[in-house]
Amino acid sequence: MLEFIAFVNAIAPLLNDVLLPAELSGNIQIGLAALGVGVAALGAGIAEGGIGAAAVGAIAEDSDFFGIGLLFTVLPETLVILAIVVIFLVQ
Amino acid sequence: MNVISRDASNYSYVNARVRSRWAALFGEEEYDKLTRMGPSEIARFMEETEYGPEINALGSRYTGVDLVEYALNRNLARHFEDLLEWSQGTLYDLISRYLRKFDAWNAKTALRGVYSETESTVIEDDFIHAGEFGERLLTRLQECAAVEEVVETLEGTLFGASLQDALDDYEETGSLVPLENAVDRTFYDNLLRGLNATTESGTREFVKFLQAEVDFRNVRNAFRIARSGGEMDPADYYIEGGRLFEANELASLVGNRDELVARLRDSRYGDEVGPALETLESTESLIGFEHALDAALLGYADHLSHVFPLSVCPVLAFVLAKEREVDNIRAIARGREVGLSQEEIERELVML
Numbered sequence: 001m002l003e004f005i006a007f008v009n010a011i012a013p014l015l016n017d018v019l020l021p022a023e024l025s026g027n028i029q030i031g032l033a034a035l036g037v038g039v040a041a042l043g044a045g046i047a048e049g050g051i052g053a054a055a056v057g058a059i060a061e062d063s064d065f066f067g068i069g070l071l072f073t074v075l076p077e078t079l080v081i082l083a084i085v086v087i088f089l090v091q
Numbered sequence: 092m093n094v095i096s097r098d099a100s101n102y103s104y105v106n107a108r109v110r111s112r113w114a115a116l117f118g119e120e121e122y123d124k125l126t127r128m129g130p131s132e133i134a135r136f137m138e139e140t141e142y143g144p145e146i147n148a149l150g151s152r153y154t155g156v157d158l159v160e161y162a163l164n165r166n167l168a169r170h171f172e173d174l175l176e177w178s179q180g181t182l183y184d185l186i187s188r189y190l191r192k193f194d195a196w197n198a199k200t201a202l203r204g205v206y207s208e209t210e211s212t213v214i215e216d217d218f219i220h221a222g223e224f225g226e227r228l229l230t231r232l233q234e235c236a237a238v239e240e241v242v243e244t245l246e247g248t249l250f251g252a253s254l255q256d257a258l259d260d261y262e263e264t265g266s267l268v269p270l271e272n273a274v275d276r277t278f279y280d281n282l283l284r285g286l287n288a289t290t291e292s293g294t295r296e297f298v299k300f301l302q303a304e305v306d307f308r309n310v311r312n313a314f315r316i317a318r319s320g321g322e323m324d325p326a327d328y329y330i331e332g333g334r335l336f337e338a339n340e341l342a343s344l345v346g347n348r349d350e351l352v353a354r355l356r357d358s359r360y361g362d363e364v365g366p367a368l369e370t371l372e373s374t375e376s377l378i379g380f381e382h383a384l385d386a387a388l389l390g391y392a393d394h395l396s397h398v399f400p401l402s403v404c405p406v407l408a409f410v411l412a413k414e415r416e417v418d419n420i421r422a423i424a425r426g427r428e429v430g431l432s433q434e435e436i437e438r439e440l441v442m443l
Binding site for chain 1: 106
């Protein structure tokens with residue numbers, strides 16, 4: 001994620017100078033940050049797929065696992081929350 | 092380790108369920124309690140555990156050791172059917188290949204039963220309904236009158252061809268060993284056939300697991316042959332596919348137990364089988380030796396399932412552990428029935 005921010009930061013002034021007027025380059029920054037959120041959400045989804053399958057398996061055997069299964073399933077969600085922070089960083 | 096499986100195998104789901112059932116297997120404490128109980132007490136104790144549904148279902152028809160025995164077989168079949176029901180993709184394929192082992196078991200049960208002229212209902216009770224053999228085939232098998240007839244009935248199955256070949260040997264020697272061995276060998280030959288271990292993910296671990304099993308079986312067979320003192324050549328009974336021994340090598344190692352133990356200790360199985368090998372060195376009896384080998388294989392299976400958590404290994408290790416538990420409980424129930432002492436029964440158990 002940090003590399004991505006660095007990449008956006010590095011490329012933005014470049015685009016700014018050469019190609020684009022000021023108001024457009026700001027939009028590109030936010031757009032790329034939003035893309036970052038999307039990619040992070042995709043990664044979280046993939047991770048949750050495996051964990052969710054395992055959690056459902058465990059709950060099927062013993063319903064006491066429900067709480068802890070739910071907790072583990074949504075843990076990768078923190079990735080997305082961290083990715084949203086990026087939007088505020090570039091704004 | 093594939094986190095996103097490419098072949099739609101649901102490793103994470105199946106393994107979570109398997110782990111949970113694994114945790115329900117009996118530990119030392121339960122075995123300790125069981126060895127002190129009488130047959131009917133054992134049945135009552137099992138009612139409280141995960142054998143409950145089977146004990147309840149059969150409780151009105153049988154009592155004592157018979158009840159325990161039938162409940163064990165049913166429970167085993169239920170668990171293994173569940174495994175097939177849960178799994179998908181390559182995982183399903185691999186598990187169903189492995190569960191053909193119960194076809195081999197059923198074929199051997201039929202052979203032995205008919206050979207020893209056991210009643211057909213008794214043979215039926217010993218079948219485990221977990222493989223590919225259908226009800227109809229099993230019924231036909233139990234009604235056979237002669238060993239030749241069993242071989243004929245099995246003609247259309249996986250074991251048909253090799254049993255036919257072994258029939259001459261059987262007629263010559265009058266011993267079941269060639270036929271039983273033919274069944275075992277066909278099973279192991281087919282287990283690995285058509286699997287590409289180097290490229291396909293998932294099958295790699297399967298092959299590793301089976302190589303270990305084949306290696307241990309080879310050792311056991313070789314020792315049995317050496318003990319029986321017959322003229323049989325160990326190389327004839329060698330199962331292909333293991334990694335530890337070559338056919339000719341095994342024959343020479345059999346005569347020398349120390350060398351064999353040293354060989355096992357230096358092998359890849361060394362770390363896991365260490366404690367079992369100590370028993371190996373100290374016991375003189377073949378049964379003690381075999382139990383130590385079984386425990387060593389269980390230990391190695393356990394190790395593999397930790398090294399490859401998202402693979403078929405935990406499932407196969409569960410199958411092994413479950414079978415072992417069923418054998419143990421049966422040994423305890425039978426042992427108590429004939430009045431063996433606690434120490435004698437404990438010697439019959441295979442524990443990690």
